[in-house]
Amino acid sequence: MELVCPAGNLPALKKAVDEGANAVYFGFQNSTNARQFIGLNFTDKRAKEGIDYAQSRGCKVFCAINTYPQPAGWKTWTEAVDQAAALGVDALILADMGLLDYAAQEHTDVSRHLSVQGSATSHAALRFYQQQFGIKRAVLPRVLSISQVEDLARKSPVELEVFAFGSLCIMAEGRCYLSSYLTDESPNTRGACSPAKAVRWQETDQGLEARLNGVLIDRFQQGENAGYPTLCKGRFEVEGATYHAIEEPVSLSTLDLLPKLDAMGISAVKIEGRQRSPAYVAQVTRIWRQALDAIDSPIKTEQQLHAWAAELSQLSEGSLTTLGAYHRKWK
Amino acid sequence: MLKLSLGPLLYYWPAESTQAFYQQVEDWPIDLVYLGETVCARRRDLKLDDWVAIGQRLQTAGKEVVFSTQTLIESEGDLKQLAKLIQRAGELGWLVEANDQSALQLLIEAEQPFVTGPSLNIYNLRSLKKLTDLGLQRWCYPLELSRETLVDFQRSLIQTDSNSSSEHNRQLETEVFAFGHLPLAWSSRCFSARFHDLPKDRCGFVCQQYPDGLMMRSQEAQDVFVLNGIQTLSGGRCNLLDQLPLMQQEGVSIVRLSPQAQDMKSVVMAFDEARKNLQAGLSNTITQIPLHAAQECNGYWFGRPGMDQINIDLE
Numbered sequence: 001m002e003l004v005c006p007a008g009n010l011p012a013l014k015k016a017v018d019e020g021a022n023a024v025y026f027g028f029q030n031s032t033n034a035r036q037f038i039g040l041n042f043t044d045k046r047a048k049e050g051i052d053y054a055q056s057r058g059c060k061v062f063c064a065i066n067t068y069p070q071p072a073g074w075k076t077w078t079e080a081v082d083q084a085a086a087l088g089v090d091a092l093i094l095a096d097m098g099l100l101d102y103a104a105q106e107h108t109d110v111s112r113h114l115s116v117q118g119s120a121t122s123h124a125a126l127r128f129y130q131q132q133f134g135i136k137r138a139v140l141p142r143v144l145s146i147s148q149v150e151d152l153a154r155k156s157p158v159e160l161e162v163f164a165f166g167s168l169c170i171m172a173e174g175r176c177y178l179s180s181y182l183t184d185e186s187p188n189t190r191g192a193c194s195p196a197k198a199v200r201w202q203e204t205d206q207g208l209e210a211r212l213n214g215v216l217i218d219r220f221q222q223g224e225n226a227g228y229p230t231l232c233k234g235r236f237e238v239e240g241a242t243y244h245a246i247e248e249p250v251s252l253s254t255l256d257l258l259p260k261l262d263a264m265g266i267s268a269v270k271i272e273g274r275q276r277s278p279a280y281v282a283q284v285t286r287i288w289r290q291a292l293d294a295i296d297s298p299i300k301t302e303q304q305l306h307a308w309a310a311e312l313s314q315l316s317e318g319s320l321t322t323l324g325a326y327h328r329k330w331k
Numbered sequence: 332m333l334k335l336s337l338g339p340l341l342y343y344w345p346a347e348s349t350q351a352f353y354q355q356v357e358d359w360p361i362d363l364v365y366l367g368e369t370v371c372a373r374r375r376d377l378k379l380d381d382w383v384a385i386g387q388r389l390q391t392a393g394k395e396v397v398f399s400t401q402t403l404i405e406s407e408g409d410l411k412q413l414a415k416l417i418q419r420a421g422e423l424g425w426l427v428e429a430n431d432q433s434a435l436q437l438l439i440e441a442e443q444p445f446v447t448g449p450s451l452n453i454y455n456l457r458s459l460k461k462l463t464d465l466g467l468q469r470w471c472y473p474l475e476l477s478r479e480t481l482v483d484f485q486r487s488l489i490q491t492d493s494n495s496s497s498e499h500n501r502q503l504e505t506e507v508f509a510f511g512h513l514p515l516a517w518s519s520r521c522f523s524a525r526f527h528d529l530p531k532d533r534c535g536f537v538c539q540q541y542p543d544g545l546m547m548r549s550q551e552a553q554d555v556f557v558l559n560g561i562q563t564l565s566g567g568r569c570n571l572l573d574q575l576p577l578m579q580q581e582g583v584s585i586v587r588l589s590p591q592a593q594d595m596k597s598v599v600m601a602f603d604e605a606r607k608n609l610q611a612g613l614s615n616t617i618t619q620i621p622l623h624a625a626q627e628c629n630g631y632w633f634g635r636p637g638m639d640q641i642n643i644d645l646e
Contacts, residue, residue: 074455096458124410143403177513178516213636241526246563331520331530
């Protein structure tokens, strides 16, 4: 299985390559990719440097252009596709049908991967993208259980990549419009969920308040771990009960599932986190490299697994990890 | 004249309530009705045959009937149900509204023409053209896009029409979601079951206790989202009644109203009167529907956060 790691900037890309990523993925500095954060992503020059660095060390480079262009912005997106192709990336990660069509016609020789934002959850959907746009690989949404992934792997006409570690999206990606309902940006339109520009922190008598475009997402008492106010991970009130009505602030980790995913024939595992620091990327890549290398190794011990899990947990949101939807009970 | 459609029923009502509801619809001034369970595979009070029977009565009453597909397809079982629904629609000569790419694929394989729902992301003309070539006859405009973008679409479509001899293009109809809580997200987790602390596979169908979903409020009592099984809807109720003139002017064919438990007839009547006035060249005098209080929203339409309510007099 390939280890696919996030490259939010050049230092992170280099760290991921150095620590043993088989592929890194990046985006340009505009709305064309689903991790649009201030100070993040690549200019053409930086991308060229990063691609040279990775490819000369045997690491592939994927370019994520996985938001949905609208008529007025169409050219910006096709230019991003042209630019990535000219840079010599190993694959384009795309979600929009129009853009997939464009890439398939204009850059036949550049591999196309279906982004998780393309929201393909069945082999029929995968077949659609494969037959219409010739995709080589698809990244699966984080809403499927392990047995559903297994069913898919058996019948999929394309390579499959699954999320292994990082933020947990609990809605079917690409079809979640919650963020643009509260702010004016969503993953589809602007490559942002619960954008930082809309976040306000405020110390009040009732606790530390986290707001998103004025909407109170959560209120933290002293001593509580105040996490980023991702809109689906706050505490809300339903019929008098106040709780994490949608999801707790936890991260996804599938470390325990690695041998299973490998046995199913999954082609790649993906680490989320282009918004994270180079140090984080280095540490996570190192652990997952070891874990992947150890899959077939008889000397791997339970103790080793615990050590990796503990280290990853330190790096996670709220220091908690979950198997998410991979595990039936989570639902 | 603008056509009125009734979107798929998003909530889980008891079978008798659902039957009674659609019996009323037979007499309402609605042109198209979307039928079927689009949210959760576990909601099976009504079987496919029951939906067919409802549809046939509506058809007799003069409505066009469309089957809507489950939005989030997760299992082999879901796919089988989907295939059955598509086959049945084909036999009946009814269109199918595809709500994901699984449905698209099965419809293309079956060589059946289709329409798409608002959660099938068509954000640009190239996507729209691609699907039109594959058999798309009508599309429901994405919820999070603005009227400005709609105008871009519609004007380009008219241009394509006049330049093209393609039979498909000329027939393509645009539908806009104009009333109801907006369906905004789908998860593998059931939030109604979570509220009751029940596992999803032994949920006890608790969502049936909430005919308009469960309101999820901020800790300051602001309506944020509505929880409806695995689906999350907008806390505010979208209402674009006063936007019909622009829709008509830009060549929108159909206006979609999403069913709710209370006052649905008043909603339909208000939209009907507004479209008739528009057709008669009267100014759109109806701008309000006498409804039980709810926070309203129209932000998406104006290119703003979806939850915003823009007063057009001030625009």
